[in-house]
Structure formats: C-alpha cells, structure tokens
Amino acid sequence: MLAEQHPEAAAELAKAARLPQVLAELLVARGIAQPAAAFAFLNPELALLHDPSLMLGMSAAVVRLEQAIALHQPVLLYGDYDVDGATAVVLLKTAIEMLGGEARFHVPHRLREGYGLQSSVLEEAYAAGVRLVITVDTGMRAFAEAETARKLGLDLIVTDHHLLEAGDAVPHALAILNPNQPGCGYPEKFLCGAAIALKLAQAVLERRDAARTREKTLPSFLKMAAIATIADAVPLRGENRVIATLGLRELRRPAGAGLRALFAAAALDPAAKELTGFDVAFRLAPRINAAGRMDVASEVIELFTTRDAARANELAAKLERLNRERRDTEASALTAIQARLASDVELAADRLLVVDGDGWHRGVIGILASRVVERTAKPAIVVSVEDGVAHGSGRSVDGFPLLDAIESCADLFTRFGGHAFAIGFAMPAENLHELKRRLRLYAEEHLGGREPEHILRIHAELPLDRITPVLAGWLRKLEPLGHGNPEPIFMARRVRLVAAPRIMKERHIRLELAQDAPLLSGSTAGMRGVGWDLAARAAALGLAQGSLVDLAYRIRENDHPDFGGLEVEIAGLRLAEPDGD
Ligand SMILES: [Mn+2]
Numbered sequence: 001m002l003a004e005q006h007p008e009a010a011a012e013l014a015k016a017a018r019l020p021q022v023l024a025e026l027l028v029a030r031g032i033a034q035p036a037a038a039f040a041f042l043n044p045e046l047a048l049l050h051d052p053s054l055m056l057g058m059s060a061a062v063v064r065l066e067q068a069i070a071l072h073q074p075v076l077l078y079g080d081y082d083v084d085g086a087t088a089v090v091l092l093k094t095a096i097e098m099l100g101g102e103a104r105f106h107v108p109h110r111l112r113e114g115y116g117l118q119s120s121v122l123e124e125a126y127a128a129g130v131r132l133v134i135t136v137d138t139g140m141r142a143f144a145e146a147e148t149a150r151k152l153g154l155d156l157i158v159t160d161h162h163l164l165e166a167g168d169a170v171p172h173a174l175a176i177l178n179p180n181q182p183g184c185g186y187p188e189k190f191l192c193g194a195a196i197a198l199k200l201a202q203a204v205l206e207r208r209d210a211a212r213t214r215e216k217t218l219p220s221f222l223k224m225a226a227i228a229t230i231a232d233a234v235p236l237r238g239e240n241r242v243i244a245t246l247g248l249r250e251l252r253r254p255a256g257a258g259l260r261a262l263f264a265a266a267a268l269d270p271a272a273k274e275l276t277g278f279d280v281a282f283r284l285a286p287r288i289n290a291a292g293r294m295d296v297a298s299e300v301i302e303l304f305t306t307r308d309a310a311r312a313n314e315l316a317a318k319l320e321r322l323n324r325e326r327r328d329t330e331a332s333a334l335t336a337i338q339a340r341l342a343s344d345v346e347l348a349a350d351r352l353l354v355v356d357g358d359g360w361h362r363g364v365i366g367i368l369a370s371r372v373v374e375r376t377a378k379p380a381i382v383v384s385v386e387d388g389v390a391h392g393s394g395r396s397v398d399g400f401p402l403l404d405a406i407e408s409c410a411d412l413f414t415r416f417g418g419h420a421f422a423i424g425f426a427m428p429a430e431n432l433h434e435l436k437r438r439l440r441l442y443a444e445e446h447l448g449g450r451e452p453e454h455i456l457r458i459h460a461e462l463p464l465d466r467i468t469p470v471l472a473g474w475l476r477k478l479e480p481l482g483h484g485n486p487e488p489i490f491m492a493r494r495v496r497l498v499a500a501p502r503i504m505k506e507r508h509i510r511l512e513l514a515q516d517a518p519l520l521s522g523s524t525a526g527m528r529g530v531g532w533d534l535a536a537r538a539a540a541l542g543l544a545q546g547s548l549v550d551l552a553y554r555i556r557e558n559d560h561p562d563f564g565g566l567e568v569e570i571a572g573l574r575l576a577e578p579d580g581d
Pocket residue numbers: 084085137161192193232
C-alpha cells in the first residue's frame with residue numbers, strides 16, 4: 001500500500017530547502033512542509049528544548065525540591081520497573097545529589113507489588129524521615145495513595161506522562177507535572193516519564209547555574225532521557241526528536257561505568273559507530289527491561305549510578321543473564337502457543353485470539369501477545385494462570401480498540417487497564433471461560449467479515465538507479481528512526497533479476513537486480529538485494545533470471561569489507577504487470 005503522496009508540496013519543499021525530492025516527500029508525509037520546520041527536523045539542537053517553566057506545576061515542584069535540599073531532607077523517588085521509570089529515577093537522583101541533596105528510591109517489584117504507588121511504602125518512608133516523595137513515570141491514578149501521603153504529612157510531587165482517567169481528575173498532590181493534565185500549556189504532549197523528570201532536573205539545575213547546566217549537565221542528562229524516549233515508544237518528533245538525537249550523539253563519548261558495561265555486554269561500540277534508534281530499542285532496552293521483567297529493577301539504577309567499573313560489569317552481566325532467561329522463557333511459551341494454534345482449529349479460526357497457559361512468566365506475556373499479533377495479524381491476548389488467578393496481556397491491530405473489547409467484560413476482572421493497542425488485566429481463573437465466550441462474540445460482531453491482513457506501508461517511490469551514497473547520507477539525517485518516525489520503505493517498479501535468486505540457508509534469498517532505464521540510454525544500474533525469509537515466496541512466484549518484479553524495500557548499508565556498500569533489503573515483492581505497450 002503506497003502512502004498518500006503530495007508531489008507538489010514535496011517539490012516545493014525540495015526546491016526551497018535544497019533537499020533531494022524523495023527526502024522532501026518523506027518529510028511532507030510526516031507533516032513537515034515548511035523549510036524552517038524541515039531544517040529543525042534535520043538539525044536538532046539544544047536550543048529547541050522547551051523552557052521547563054511552561055509546564056504546569058513546575059514552579060511549585062522546584063520550590064519544594066530546593067527546600068528539601070536546603071533542609072537536608074531525604075527525598076524519595078518512586079519509580080517504575082521499566083526503562084522509562086528506572087532512567088527517570090537515575091536522572092533525578094543524579095540532579096539532587098549534584099545539588100547537595102539526598103535521594104533515596106523505590107522501584108516496585110513487578111510481580112510482588114505491581115505497577116504504581118503503594119501506601120505501605122509511603123508509610124515506611126515517612127517513618128524513615130522522608131518528607132518529600134517524587135513519583136516518576138507513575139502516579140496519575142494514585143488518588144488513595146496521595147490521600148495517605150497527605151494524612152502522613154508527606155509532600156507529594158507526581159511526575160508522569162500517562163493519560164488521565166475519564167473525568168480529568170488528578171490526585172491531590174503538592175504539584176503534578178504531566179503535560180497531559182488539563183490546563184497544562186506545555187507544547188510537547190508526548191514526553192516519556194524520564195523526559196518529564198529531565199525537565200524538573202533541568203529547572204532546578206538551571207536555577208543554580210544556567211550556563212553550566214546548558215553546556216555540560218543537560219547534554220550529559222540527555223543520554224538517559226534518549227534511551228527512555230526511544231524505549232518507551234513515544235513519537236520521535238518535536239522535543240522528543242531533539243532529546244533522542246542529541247542524547248544518542250552524547251552516547252558516543254565515553255559514558256559512565258554502567259553504560260560502558262552495558263554497551264560491552266550488548267556488543268555495541270558507540271565510539272566506533274554511532275548508535276541508532278534500532279540499537280537502543282532492540283539491543284539496549286530489552287537488556288535494561290529484563291531486570292524488571294524477570295527480577296528487580298533496582299539493580300538497573302545501581303548500574304547507572306555506580307562509579308565502580310567492576311561492580312558495573314557484574315551488574316551488566318546479570319542483566320545479560322536475565323535477558324537470556326527472558327528470551328528462553330519467551331521462546332518456549334511461544335512454541336507452546338504455536339502448537340496450540342496449529343492443533344486447535346476452532347481457536348485458530350477466532351478473530352481475537354485468547355491463549356492461556358499455566359504459569360507462563362508474567363513478565364513476558366505482553367511480548368508474547370505482540371509476537372502472536374505479528375504472526376497472525378489478529379488481536380491477541382495471552383493469559384498466564386497461577387494460583388487460581390489469571391493475568392492477561394493483550395495487543396491489537398489497526399482499527400480494533402482492544403480496551404473497548406475488554407471494557408465490555410469489565411465485571412469479570414479484579415483490575416484492568418490499557419489503551420487501544422495494549423491492555424492488561426487480572427481476574428479469578430474461573431472467569432476465563434466466560435471471558436473467552438464473550439470476547440469471541442464481541443470480536444465476531446466487530447471484526448466479522450474483515451480478513452486479517454499484514455499491511456506493508458510504502459512511503460515513497462524510488463527507482464533503484466537513484467540510490468546513491470549521497471542520497472543515503474541525506475536519508476541518515478532522518479535518524480533516529482522509530483515510533484512516529486518510521487524507517488522509510490521505498491518502492492521500485494519493473495526491476496529485472498540479472499541472475500536467478502540465490503537461496504541462503506534454505507530460507508533467504510540474494511538477488512542481483514537492475515533497474516532498467518531503456519528510454520534514456522539503455523543503461524542499467526545494478527544493485528544487490530537480500531530477502532530474509534523470502535525463499536518460499538520467490539519459488540511461488542517462479543522467479544528466475546530475467547524476471548521483472550515490483551519491489552518494496554529498505555536501503556541498507558553493508559559494511560562487509562569485501563562486498564560492502566549500499567544494498568536493498570526486500571520487504572515485499574510481486575511480479576511486475578506485463579508491459580502494456
Ligand atoms: Mn513510561
């Protein structure tokens with residue numbers, strides 16, 4: 001499916017901003033049509049970060065935090081167990097300590113405590129002398145816990161990016177920092193939790209020394225915020241793009257002991273090769289998240305704050321082990337799910353898949369649901385049953401808001417939440433049968449007649465002979481790619497196979513391609529292509545030397561010493577229409 005094109009707007013932007021036409025097309029498709037906006041998008045800089053004081057509640061939060069530091073009151077940072085929550089704790093802890101204050105932290109145990117603020121932790125903190133609690137990446141729904149804090153005489157500052165419940169009510173706290181709350185005029189609504197913590201850190205640090213903060217502290221803080229921004233899948237546009245781009249750039253320089261140990265464990269060397277959004281999302285984030293999924297996330301905070309290289313290596317090795325454990329757990333459950341779908345015809349025919357298993361690790365059921373959606377193109381819920389309780393996590397597809405489906409069964413759950421694409425719930429295991437029955441009817445009604453389809457979005461047309469190192473250099477300026485800034489998928493029509501496809505490991509194909517341009521000079525431009533898992537598709541299409549195909553592809557840079565250079569990774573292909581004339 002070729003995305004809607006705006007050739008005139010793109011041509012105008014290309015001319016005004018002196019950009020290659022295809023890059024202008026990609027920018028216009030992202031809603032960036034003015035030269036100034038294009039320049040800002042392609043050249044993010046520190047000056048594009050917004051003033052923290054634009055955030056509602058910021059001045060009250062800064063005054064109280066400064067007071068705590070001045071009075072030597074320990075501050076409790078209340079985090080979350082994922083990358084976003086843990087890096088947010090690291091940022092504020094570092095800032096408070098830089099200002100001479102004392103910061104403690106609590107990161108809930110995913111399985112024992114679950115997500116969100118707990119009154120018992122507040123009570124213990126008060127007893128231990130804490131008078132100020134700052135939540136990060138959590139707290140928007142902590143109405144009862146905010147009440148507990150108020151009764152104890154504990155000041156509470158909530159910093160969170162999660163959306164509010166219907167009704168726009170916010171917990172009663174000393175300050176709430178969340179650009180999504182009513183009355184907040186902060187221009188960037190899609191910050192992750194760590195970026196909001198960054199804004200608070202920026203505000204207090206700038207009051208102490210604005211110049212030093214801008215030049216030294218902020219750039220170094222952007223590293224953590226960039227990792228969280230990419231890992232938390234907020235759209236990489238606007239201020240998020242500035243944070244992600246500058247943070248990734250900062251990561252090239254030797255960072256703290258923890259980051260260095262983590263890079264080594266993940267076989268990344270940012271000094272040699274600049275990190276991409278992909279590196280963060282698929283190599284760093286899973287390792288950091290493994291701690292919270294399989295064990296306790298508090299060690300992640302120790303990893304990022306320790307100066308002791310030996311301890312950092314030890315902690316990074318532990319994350320590595322937990323991540324491997326996570327992958328094995330996930331793989332064996334996925335095999336079980338696939339076997340179930342293969343043998344249970346009735347289940348496989350369902351439009352919304354609900355698969356349950358005994359004792360599947362609750363830390364991975366969300367990932368499992370995503371995998372099932374990828375493979376089946378159907379919304380899917382994976383349920384783990386343990387001690388009579390069923391925990392579920394679901395993921396959806398375009399056009400089927402999963403939270404609505406779950407809300408139609410609200411009476412079955414002890415708790416549930418989420419949004420259109422992702423949900424979670426808990427309920428007594430004996431309700432599982434009824435849940436499946438109702439969801440089957442609901443999906444039949446809302447998805448009936450619609451065939452599940454894997455949709456490939458193509459962003460622009462680009463004949464293979466227009467792929468040059470110069471163009472590849474321009475396209476690199478779109479990095480970091482990720483949520484809200486997808487990797488471009490191009491289309492080339494009537495591409496000729498110079499040789500028969502070469503099969504690799506029985507599954508993949510290598511192609512020698514030529515984009516014929518007979519009308520001009522009869523010259524051809526050669527290009528190598530690779531197609532992962534496309535051997536069966538190539539055989540089905542009967543591809544042979546001389547075949548003409550239409551390709552959907554991504555541009556890849558192969559750094560192999562012998563056959564390095566630009567090549568295309570094939571995302572989809574079909575036989576070209578026979579020539580009409
Ligand atoms: Mn978050």
